Amino acid sequence: MSPSPIKVLIVDDQPSVQNLIRHALTEDREIEVVGVAGDAYQARDLIKQLNPDVLTLDIEMPRMSGIDFLERLMRLRPMPVIMFSSLTQHGSELAVRALSLGAVDVLPKPLEGFTKEILQKLTSSVKTAQRGHRAKGSGAVGPVVRGTPEIVDMARWNGKVVLMGASTGGVAAVEAVLTRMPRDCPPIVISQHMPETFLKSFAGRLNDLLPQNVQLGRDGEQLKQGNIYLSPGGLAHTGVRRNGRHFEVTAIDAPKRNGHIPSVDELFYSAVDISEAITAVLLTGIGKDGAEGMRELKRRGAYCIGQDEASCVVYGMPRAAADMGILDQQLPLQEIAKAICASCETRRA
Structure with a gap:
């Protein structure tokens, strides 16, 4: 029996982007787009209703930013998330913040539009995210370290x-x-x-x-x-x-x-x-x-x-x-x- 398809929820405030992502993902038989949300509040409700395996999430959205939503999500219901970010300096800083919070991957969102390469990378990232999550079972999806880590002591450096x-x-x-x-x-x-x-x-x-x-x-x-x-x-x-x-x-x-x-x-x-x-x-x-x-x-x-x-x-x-x-x-x-x-x-x- 073939495995169940990977259920994906798309979260983006632009209908044109939603359609591009949906089209790219549904071309792969291993992936099923189960819903689309225009903002974080819609996404919250749809996550409860649809129980997706993987989320695609735009970093910059109205009402609540993708970063704020990701931080709450990783604290309350950890799951694999693929983020989209612009290649501006501000967008790059937010992208790194998202990865630090536990996003599996951040894909560039070029001002001139998505390339075929980026959309192919999206499909690959969704599969990678879900494979890693299945291997771990439920719970946290990444090595997000909580609290203040203990600093290691080191004797005299040997030159390595x-x-x-x-x-x-x-x-x-x-x-x-x-x-x-x-x-x-x-x-x-x-x-x-x-x-x-x-x-x-x-x-x-x-x-x-x-x-x-x-x-x-x-x-x-x-x-x-x-x-x-x-x-x-x-x-x-x-x-x-x-x-x-x-x-x-x-x-x-x-x-x-x-x-x-x-x-x-x-x-x-x-x-x-x-x-x-x-x-x-x-x-x-x-x-x-x-x-x-x-x-x-x-x-x-x-x-x-x-x-x-x-x-x-x-x-x-x-x-x-x-x-x-x-x-x-x-x-x-x-x-x-x-x-x-x-x-x-x-x-x-």
């Missing part, structure tokens, strides 16, 4: 660099790890699958949230303790290399890898020659980006950590690494910062 990769669910996961890191943490370089404008907003959000200095990684920039570097995306991947006695960021001019710029594999492969000075971390995400690069790092002496299935929004990238047998540790999200610090400190006698 941390390379971290994430995709779907990664914003909340990255925040959960970084908010537990000490102020004088080892240098951390992050490759997060996200549009360029969103990455800039994510770096700004992290810089406001954390005591460390957070910035977009620029070519030739020296890696320093207490600093976090986020790949800026755009036309180049981000890597690391040795330059004399220190390590630095390098921009890698290459096509998309595993469908992404920035790619986690590109980040990991860039550091193969300095593997013994690397702790590599794979967090939640669809696909297998990062697993092959992590295997090469592991072969040459890197320490490798993966997020466990229970705390992932999508157990894809860490699973690929686990299936290869290359993880030194596979841990719940809240324990990863401690493991990173332990691998990057000088051992006490």
Whole structure:
């Protein structure tokens, strides 16, 4: 017997957008659009009535914003949500906020209209969201960390660099790890699958949230303790290399890898020659980006950590690494910062 279709509720105040989304989703036999709401209040009533599996939600709506509704929804009835946001600076900041609150994905809403690629990505995101939710059962859908996290203590830094990769669910996961890191943490370089404008907003959000200095990684920039570097995306991947006695960021001019710029594999492969000075971390995400690069790092002496299935929004990238047998540790999200610090400190006698 074939599985039941994924029930989707569309929430958007523009009828033309509602129709576009409905048409794109109903072309897939695995998806059923069960209703359409013009604002958050209609959505609230329809959720109770129709019990959808997945919500598509516009960030900017009348009466109650999509962000405010998402925050209430995640507190009272957690469920997979795909958000739409404009590519303006304000829209990008809201998009990152939505991902931090637990939205599974945020898709761009271009001023000139939806492209075929975006609508195809929507269908894929709906399926990904529901698969992850079914695997977990009822309850929270993402690694949204409540309360004030406990900061990890770290002894003297041993000079290692941390390379971290994430995709779907990664914003909340990255925040959960970084908010537990000490102020004088080892240098951390992050490759997060996200549009360029969103990455800039994510770096700004992290810089406001954390005591460390957070910035977009620029070519030739020296890696320093207490600093976090986020790949800026755009036309180049981000890597690391040795330059004399220190390590630095390098921009890698290459096509998309595993469908992404920035790619986690590109980040990991860039550091193969300095593997013994690397702790590599794979967090939640669809696909297998990062697993092959992590295997090469592991072969040459890197320490490798993966997020466990229970705390992932999508157990894809860490699973690929686990299936290869290359993880030194596979841990719940809240324990990863401690493991990173332990691998990057000088051992006490």
